[in-house]
Amino acid sequence: MSEVGRKSLARNRRAFHEYQVADRLECGIELRGTEVKSMRERRFSFSDAYGRVNRGQLELVGLHISHYTHGNLFNHDPDRTRRLLAHRDEIERLRKRVDERGFTLIPLEFYLKQGLIKLDLGICRGKKLHDKREDLKKKAMQRDAEREMGRAR
Numbered sequence: 001m002s003e004v005g006r007k008s009l010a011r012n013r014r015a016f017h018e019y020q021v022a023d024r025l026e027c028g029i030e031l032r033g034t035e036v037k038s039m040r041e042r043r044f045s046f047s048d049a050y051g052r053v054n055r056g057q058l059e060l061v062g063l064h065i066s067h068y069t070h071g072n073l074f075n076h077d078p079d080r081t082r083r084l085l086a087h088r089d090e091i092e093r094l095r096k097r098v099d100e101r102g103f104t105l106i107p108l109e110f111y112l113k114q115g116l117i118k119l120d121l122g123i124c125r126g127k128k129l130h131d132k133r134e135d136l137k138k139k140a141m142q143r144d145a146e147r148e149m150g151r152a153r
Contacts, residue, residue, distance in 0.1 A: 005113060005114055006111050006112070006113050007111060007112040008109060008110075008111045009039060009040075009042055009044075009109075009110040009111055009112065009117070010042060010044070010046070010109065010110050011108065011109045012046060012047070012106065012107060012108050012109065014047065015106045015107075015108055015122065015124065016108075017127075017132065017135070018126065018127060018132075019104075019106055019122070019124035019125060019126055019127060020124060020125050020126075020127055020131070021108065021122040021123070021124050022097075022103065022122075022123045022124065022125060023097070023122070023123040024108065024120055024121065024122050024123070025086060025090060025094065025120075025121045025122075025123070026118055026119070026120060026121075027058065027084040027085055027086045027118065027119045027120075027121050028084070028085030028086075028116065028117075028118060028119070029060065029082055029083075029084055029085065029117055029118070029119050030082055030083040030084070030085060031065075031082065031117065032076045033074070034067070034068035034071040034074060034075050034076050035065045035068075035076050036117060037068045037071070038065050038066050038067070038068045039065060039110065039117055040112075040117075041068075043065070043066040043068075044063065044064060044065040044066065044110070045063075045064045046062070046063050046064070046107050046110070048062045049061065049062035049063045049106075049107050050062060050104060050105055050106060050107075051084065051094075051104075051105030051106070051107065051121055052098075052105065053091060053094060053095040053098060056088070056091065057083055057091070058083070058084040058085075058086050058091050058094065059081050059082065059083055059084065060081070060082045060083075060084050060107065060119070061081050062079075063079075063082060063107070064078050064079055065078055066078060084119065084121065094121075094123065097123050098123070102125045102126065103123055103124065103125055104123075104124055104125075104126075105121055105122070105123060105124070106121070106122045106124045107119055107120070107121055107122075108120045108121065108122040
């Protein structure tokens with residue numbers, strides 16, 4: 001994935017701790033006018049959000065986008081299910097992976113790309129407690145090694 005012309009709005013750091021990311025997919029997201037403005041202001045929460053394939057459509061459930069402050073009666077429903085935009089063959093590939101035991105679709109990052117809001121959707125499998133502990137140990141060892149390298153100079 002190219003980082004050029006890409007401005008991150010938010011990353012789901014908890015997802016990288018809770019899940020092993022097996023694969024990623026860049027999706028568009030179908031938004032209404034005031035939703036776009038709220039997301040550009042970073043007024044959204046996706047900590048409990050997940051994706052699902054429903055009747056051949058890719059959907060995002062649990063994304064909360066706050067009301068736009070200047071939206072008056074044209075504001076949107078903050079907790080509605082939003083359609084994700086992807087090619088039909090990609091949706092079918094995701095459906096097959098999710099039907100496998102233990103895989104789920106988790107939003108990893110929202111970002112702006114060429115003026116459009118995009119979503120990095122991860123095909124994830126939940127980590128066990130010992131996997132989480134192992135990752136924390138590796139991070140701590142890496143941090144200690146970098147600290148020692150800094151002192152050696």
